[in-house]
Amino acid sequence: MTDTFLPVLAGFLANPLDLALLVGGTLVGLVLGAIPGISTTMALAILLPLTFAMEADTAILFLMAVFMSSVYGGSVSAILLKIPGTPASIVTQLDGYPMARAGRAGQALTYALVASTVGAILGLLALVVLTPVLADYATNFRSPEFAAVALFGVAMLAFASSGSTLVAGVIGFIGIVLGTVGFDPLTDAQRMTLDLPLLQSGLQLIPVIIGLFGLAEVLDNLLDHSGEPRARPGLGRIAVPLGDLLSRWKTILRGSAVGTFVGAIPATGSAVAVSIAYAQERRLSREPEAFGKGHPDGVLAPEAANSASVGGSLIPLMALGVPGDTITAVLMGALLIHGLAPGPLLFQNDPGFVSSVYASVLLSLVATLVLGFALIRAAVLVTQIPARLMYVFIAVFCLMGAFAIRNDMNDVYVMIAFGLVGLLFLRLGLPTAPLAFGLILGPILEENLRRSLMLSRGSWSIFLDRPIALALVLASLAIVLLPAFGWLRARLRDREVLAGR
Template sequence: MFELFFASLQNILTDPFLSTLAVVGVFFGTIMGAIPGISSTMTLAILLPVSFHMDPETAMVFLMAVFSSSVFGGSISAILMNIPGTPGAIVTQLDGYPMAKKGQGGYALTYALISSTVGGLIGLLLLMLLAPMVIKASMNFRSPEFAMAAIFGLTMLAYSSPGSTFRGIVVGAIGILLGMIGFDAMTDVLRFDYGTVFLQNGIHLVPLSVGLFGLSEILKNFTSIKDKDQQLPKIEKLIPPFNKIMSLWKSILRGSFFGTFIGAIPAAGSAIAVAISYAQEMKLSKNPEKFGKGEIKGISAPEAANNACVGGALIPMMTLGIPGDTMTAILMAALLIHGLQPGPFLFQNNPGFVSYVYSSLFISIFFTLVFGLIMIKFIVKLLNSPKKIVNISIIVLCISGSFAIRNLISDVYVMIFFGLVGYIFFLVNLPPAPLAFGLILGPVLEENLRRSLIISRGS
C-alpha cells in the first residue's frame, strides 16, 4: 500500500492539472469553511457536482482538498468572530476568540493551523495502518454481519444525536423510510413512488444533503442577519514563538488520537471528538482556570482532533461502506456516482484508487498548511462583505449543483423540499444528520436482513 501511495503522490505532484486542482480545492474549501453557517458538509455537497465529469482519481484529488481544508476553515471564523464556521470548530472559539480580543488572533490561527496539520497527518497514518486490518476482518462478513454493522451505525447515530436520543431515533426512522422509496432491491417491485416517475429511482442523497445541510442553513442565515456588521479583530503577527509551538506537542498528539478513534465510530462526528479532547486537556492541565480565557492548549487539542476525524471517519466508510459522519456520507455518494462501491472489495478491486484517496488527503493537508496563512487576510475581507450577497451566491450554487447531478429539474425540487424540511427541523430542534444516515444505512440494513432471513429460512 505504501508503494502505491508514493507512486500516486508522485503522479499528483508532477501533474500540473492535478496539483492546480488540489490548490483550487483548498482555496474554495478554506473560504467556504470560514463563512459562518456554511459547514464542511454543505461545502462538499455544493462542490460535488464539479467532479461529475472527472475520472474517479481526479475527483478524489479535488474532493479531498475541499474536505480537509474546509475543516480548518471553520476555525478562522471561530477565532476571529466567535462564530464557528463548522460544527467541529465549536470548541476552538472558547479560547481562540479571547486570544483574538487580546490582539493575538494571528497567533491563535497559526496554532490552529499547525495542530490541524499534525492531526490530519496522524489521522491519515492511522487510516492507512488500520484500514487493512478492518478489511481482513470484514472479508469474512456475510449478510448477517453487514446487517449488524448497519444496526450498530444507526444505534450510534441515535445515541450521539444532540439534544435527545429519542429525537435522533425518530429522524433516523424517517430516513430509513425514505430509503425504501423506489424499486425493491430484492423483488424489483416499485414502492412508494405515488405514480411519479422521478421517485422510481429513489431519493438521491446529494440533493437531499444540499437541501438539508445547505439551503436550510441559508434560510437560517436570512432570518438571523443583523444590520450591524461585526468588527473583526486586526491580524498583525502570525508566527508565534517557536518554543510556544513546541510546548503543544503532547496536547496535539492526544487530540489526534482522540479524533481518529472517535471519528472512526459511525455517526459520532467531530463535534464529540473536539469536546472530549478539550475536556481531557482541561482535566490534565495544572491551570484549568486558564481555559476559556485564551489558553493555547484549548486550541491545539481540539483542532488536532477535528482534522484527525477526517482520517478516522474514512475508515468505516471505505472498509465497510458505513459513513463515519455526514461529510463521508457525501464522499460515499461521490464514489457511487463514479461507479465505485465502498466496502471490502474496494481495496481488493481498486487498490490504485484507494492509494489516490490517501495521497490526495496528504497533499490537501500540506497545501492547507502552505496556503492557509496566506489566505487569512483575504478571508477576513470576505467575512466583512455583506452577508446577503454571500447567501444569494450559495443559493445559486445549491440550485445549479442539484440540477447538475442528473440534469433533472426534479432533483432541484427535492433539494428545495429538504431545505424546507431542514429549516423546520431547526425550528423544532430536531437533528438533521440522522435523516441522511437513515437514507444510506436503511437500504443496507433492509437488504442484508432480508437476505439473512432467506438464507436461514426465517430463523
C-alpha cells in the same frame, strides 16, 4: 500499498490540472470554511456536482482538498468573530476569540493551523495502518454482519446526536423508511411512491444531502442573519515561539488521538471529538481556570482533534462502506457516482484508487498548511463578505447542483423539499444527520437483512449464531436503551427523595 501509493502521488504532482485543482480546492475550502454558517458538509455538497465530469482520482483529490482546508477554515471565523465557520469549530471559539480580543488573533490562527496539520498527519497514519487491517477482516463479513453494522451506525448516530437519543433514533428510522421509497429491488413492486414519477426511482442521495445540509442552512441564515460586516480585530503577531509549541506537544498528541479514535466510530463525527478533547485537556491542565479566557491549549486540543477525525472518519467508510459522519456520507455519494463502492472489496478490486485517497489526504494537508499560513493576514477579509449576497449565490449553486446530477427537474424538487424539511428541523431543534444516515444506511440494512433471512429461511437465529453480528446488535440495543434506563433511574431517585421528605 507502497507499490501503488508512490506512483499515484508522483502522478498527482506531475499533472498540472491535478495541482491546479488541489490549490483551487484548498482555497475554496478555506473560504467556505471561514464563512459562518457554511459547514464542511455543506461545502462538499454544493461543490460535488463539479466533480461529475472528472475522473475518480481527480475528483477525490479536489474533494479532499476542500475537506481538509474547510476543517481549518472553520476556525478562522470562530477565532476572529466568535462565529464558528463549521460546527466542529464551536469549541475553538471558547479560547480562540478571547485571544483575538487580546490582540493575539494571528497567534491563535497559527496555533490552530499547526494543530490541524499535526492532527491530520496522525489521522492519515491511522487511516493507512488500520483501514487495510479492518478491510481484510471485513472480507469475512456476510449479510448478517453488514446488516448489523448498518444498524450499529444508525444507533451510534442517535446516541451522538444532540438532544434526545429516542428522538434522534426515530428520525433515523424515518430516514431508513425513506430509503425504501421506489421499486422493490427483489419484486419490482412500487413502494411509497404515491404514484408520483419522481419517486419511482427512489430518493437520490445527493439532492437530499444538498437540501438538508445546503439549502436548509442557507434559508435559515437568510431568515436570521443581518448581513452587516463586523469589526476587524487586531491580528497582532503571527509567529509563535517554537519552544512554546514544542512544550505543548502532549496537548496536540492527546487531541489527535481523541480525534482519530472518536472519528473512527461510525456516526460520531468531529463535533463529538473536539468536545471530548477540550474537556480532557481542561481536566488535565494545571491551570483549568484559564480555559475560556484565551488559553492556547484550548485552541490546540480541539483543532488537533478536528483534523485527526478526518482520517478517523474515513476508516469505516473505506473499510466497511459505512460513512463515519455526514461529511464522509457526501464523499460516499461521490464515490458511488463514479462507480466505486467503498468497502472491503475496494482494496482487492481497485488498490490504486485506495492509494489515490491516501495521496489526496497527504497533498491536501500540505496545501492547507502552506496556503493557510500564507493567507492568515487576508483571512479576516473573507469573513467580511456580505452574508446575504453569499447565501443567495450558494442557493443558486444548490439548485444547479441538484439539476446537474441527472439533468432532471425532479431532483431539484426533491432538493427543495428536503431543504424545507431541513429548515423545519433546524427551527425545531431536531438533528438532521440521522435522517441522512438513515437514508444512506436504510438500503444497506434492508438488502442484507432480507438476504440474511432468505439464507436462514426466515429464522432470526442467524444473528444469534454469528458472534460479530450478535455483538453489534447487542451494542446497538444497549446504545438505544441505556439513556432510557438512565432516565428511569433518575425518576426513581426523584421519587425516593420526595418519599424521604
